[in-house]
Amino acid sequence: MSPRPHNHERHPNLQTAIKEAAWKQIAELGATALNLRGIARALGIAAPSIYNYFPNRDDLITALIIDAFASLADSQAASILSISEQEHGRRLFALGINYREWAIAKPERYQLIFGTPLAGYVAPLDITQPVAGRSLAVLMNVLMAGHLAGKLRPETGHALSPQLQAMFADWQQQRGAADEQVQFLALSIWGHVHGLVSVEIGQQYPPFITNPGEIYRHALGLMIIRYFPNSE
């Protein structure tokens, strides 16, 4: 009923071998250079054979993106494991540092999931969104812990609009307890952190900014004292 693949000896698991070859291509030549024939060449197989494991190029890319999102979420979660749950400021700082480091380690991977580096590909949001949300959840958990401990000081200069409150109420219903201000703060911090990293990865800083990491760490430090003023 289920025969073994022909070149089992050379590629025990061709599905993952294809993905690995794809990542290798992406790492060496950039995400835009990804192509099925190149993968096939690297593996010594015929290009159409890939279609036995992925319906088409876009589905292969989606698989890569899902793996990348999972990797980011795992990396985020691991980055705070060694820090006490009481040290909310340090945890937030660690998350921020880790976010940038993960992006810089493999910029193509970062741009693959947050940019649109591939011609004709649009991510199927219903599939990628859930995995993408995992890293945001890590951030929100840290903020929520700080909030529950009374250590978080969100900015309350403006009241949340009724529309925002409604949106966050819906979100709470799905995801369990979470303060509205914490929800907003998670999105705002993510946006800030993500923007700074994007500018750096995309090489959009002015030429005088020779050390974007310093900018980033300074901005991150200010966030910590802004939202966890009694950390120290």
Next chain:
Amino acid sequence: MSPRPHNHERHPNLQTAIKEAAWKQIAELGATALNLRGIARALGIAAPSIYNYFPNRDDLITALIIDAFASLADSQAASILSISEQEHGRRLFALGINYREWAIAKPERYQLIFGTPLAGYVAPLDITQPVAGRSLAVLMNVLMAGHLAGKLRPETGHALSPQLQAMFADWQQQRGAADEQVQFLALSIWGHVHGLVSVEIGQQYPPFITNPGEIYRHALGLMIIRYFPNSE
């Protein structure tokens, strides 16, 4: 010496006609669908004829990117023209609103300059950087005006590291007078604003966030009262 092009009657200025057709393609089918043959079809010319006006596809894209950066900078500058130079908070707010609106008006254009939507294309930074810097200059001018008027309150919880100070000193030398804290603040605000817009354009908000504009305006409002506390 300089003969008129053959189809001058149909396309008085073929160079700009090519760019317009390119933008139309980008707007209708997305940046990734941009291709020379499609442009040629739309204009009723042969594809290789484009090479008389642009050395290759990448140079055409670069021309589009330069136009887009100029458009953004012009839009930013125009957005504060009607606001008094004394109302620093309102000016910053207008810049923020305009940044998002410019991006949302033509998301493909935004992704063309800030993403990497085209296979095999890498922007020539030495050409694009100067134009790209114009919009940042508008932001920095607004912040600097507020600073000179004594209305700006940058966060000084952490001192700028020596490396940051050195970087900013170099920058000052080139661009003229600008406070170090103002320089940092411009980059930080830009990163924040850019990140929130990127997340929205890239459809990376969690599915419950049905109104990203509200998130954005709230974040922007908080920035205003944070950095211009006495604005009202």
Next chain:
DNA sequence: CTATATAAACTAACACTGTAAGTTTATTAA
């Protein structure tokens, strides 16, 4: 042990892309 079903490989081909080379044509200047 043989025969058959089937998953997984293959080859060949199509339509598309960017681009290079060589050729023709229209316009200008001598």
Next chain:
DNA sequence: TTAATAAACTTACAGTGTTAGTTTATATAG
């Protein structure tokens, strides 16, 4: 009227994703 030249053209090549049809190796059923 003729020669020069810029700008169009046709043709061709190598690359791409993808489909269709075919072969082959394996696993199970009789």
